[in-house]
Amino acid sequence: MGLDVLVIGGGNAALCAALMAREAGASVMLLESAPREWRGGNSGHTRNLRCMHDAPQDVLVDAYPEEEFWQDLLKVTGGLTDEHLARLAIRHSATCRPWMVKHGVRFQPSLSGALHTARTNAFFMGGGKALVNAYYRSAEKLGVQIHYNAEVDSVELDEGRFVAASVMHKQADGSVRRERIEARTCVLAAGGFESNREWLREAWGQNERGEYPADQFLIRGTRFNQGVLLKHMLEQGADRIGDPTQAHMVAIDARAPLYDGGICTRIDCVSLGVVVNREARRFYDEGEDFWPKRYAIWGRLVAQQPGQVAYSIIDAKAIGRFMPPVFEGTKADSLQELARKLGLDEATFMQTLNDFNAACRERTFDHTALDDCHTEGVSPAKTHWARPLDTAPYYAYAVRPGVTFTYLGLKTDDTTAVRFNDQPSPNLFVAGEMMAGNVLGKGYTAGVGMTIGTAFGRIAGEQAAKAVKAQKQGAAHANA
Known part of the structure; x- marks a missing residue:
């Protein structure tokens, strides 16, 4: 058996694992189920990495210490x-960027209007696609074997030890060539199951209105995250973590495509x-907290509404204060006209808006702080940034739930080992979306997915190389 480390997956976590293992001297093969032009999974749609730092850095202002990062995460996950x-990932985020730069990733300051993240998040120059391409270039240069259109649908295990993977190589003519690949160690980083409509439908079930909410979900990222390997590992008895209905789920433009709409489909004017x-x-x-901390709750909220649709309504005062959507909103010169254009009951709509406007207690409006503009006497309350919608023209954006990635995954520890009956595998590791539920039980805060993927991807690669070394030393002693 010649191969040291087999990495299954082709996104940020998989690439970090492959690069770390290769740097440690192991031979590495990476299997990406997508074709080359769609490589990188959801990582191609990312923009930034949430970073702990105790002082200003090149592209990060002020400081964002460990405890504040932890409290932000604690708040959005509800414990x-x-x-x-979580703290392991947070501390890792303070030291990983020089390594990323070494592999070709470049950073830039936060864009103006980019969710108030200049202090907390380091943005990738060229976005996630540039990051993915940089890592692939570095991996190729270092001698990592890379195979595209290579889907792993099962793995052979021997009492929790990885033996081999069964790979379907999709050929140009549409045929499939099967291969069994053995390796001394393996890293699983093949994503969640967000692109698997049937699994989402099964997880979410039917609501009291007789609807299957998942039928209306849009997928913000790759169509290739079908959860095949995740399902297989759970069936093989790997310890699981997370609720299958919990996900990074955002309210996105209802006109977005079914797959790969990415960041540009998000509607940022809710607050x-x-x-x-x-x-x-x-x-x-709508004004519960800053948008980077709360934007990812709105997909789930909309999923619980009739028809899994909602409408974000603003007036002219909001223009210029948020990232403009790609698609123009529905525009009207009066609220009555807006209701008619949206097909909403005009009387109910006007009562809702009139009640809200009358309840606003406007002080000094400041969208960069938790201001004191709030409502009184209306339910639900709006606790910050509450201003009457009274200035034409008015705009509305229809939104639906947009799933980024799911939180059901494999339980692990600080070595990233896959666990069976709470016993860690000696040579099978997991990183990225397949284990993010260990840190994210629910909720999300901007950039933390890349923090988790980078931290645990690098740890998994390091641990896999370490396990290879131990195996080889053991074999050498046995033969001595």
Whole structure:
């Protein structure tokens, strides 16, 4: 058996694992299920990495210490997180960027209007696609064997030890060539199951209105994350973590494509106005917290509404204060006209908006701080940035749930080992979306997915190379 480390997956976590293992001297093969032009999974749609830092750095202002990062994560997850693993990822984020730069990743300052993230998030020059391409170039240069159109649908295990992977190589003529690949160690980094409509439908089930909410979900990222390997590992008895209905789920433009709409489909004006459902009623506090911390709750909120659709409503005062969407919104010169254009009940819509406007207690409006512009006497309350919608023209954006990645995954520890009956595998490791549920039980804060993928991808690669070395030393002693 010649191969040291087999990495299954082709996104950020997989690439980090492959690069770390190769740097440690191991021979490495990486299997990406997508064709070359779609390589990188969801990582191609990312923009930044949430970073702990105790002082200003090249592209990061002020400081963002460990405890603040942890408290931000604790708040959005509601405590559904493994503190030890979360802090491990947080500390890792303070030291990984020089390594990333060495492999060709470049950073730039936060764009103006980019979710108030200049202090907390380091942005990739050229976005996630540039990061993915840089890592692939570096991997090729270092001698990592890379195979595209290579889907692993099962692995052979021997009492928790990885033996081999069964690979389907999709050929140009549409045929499939099967191959069994043995390796001394393996890293699983093949993503969640967000692109698998049937699994989403099964997880979410039917609601009290007889609807299958998942039928209306859009997938923000790759179509290739079908969860084949994740399902196989759970069936093989790997310890699981997470709720299959929990995900990084954002309210995105209802006109977005089914797959790969990415960042540009997000609607960022929620906190500047109100959001109503198909019945023309508000259903949640639009001003609960800063958008980077709370934007990823809105997909789930919309998923719970009739028809899994909602409408983000703003007036002219909001223009210029948020990242403009790619698609133009529905525009009207009056709120009544807007209701008619949206097909909403005009009387209910006007009552909702009039009640909201009358409840606004406007102080000094400041969208960069948790200001004191709030509502009184209306439910749900809007706790910050509440201003009457009274200045034409008015705009509305229809939104649907956009799933980024799912949180059901494999339970692990600080070595990233896959566990069976709470016993760590000696040579099978997991990184990225397949284990993100250890840190993200629910909720999300901008950039933390890349923090998790980078931290645990690098640890997995390091641990895999270490396990190879131990195996070879053991074999040498046995033969001595």
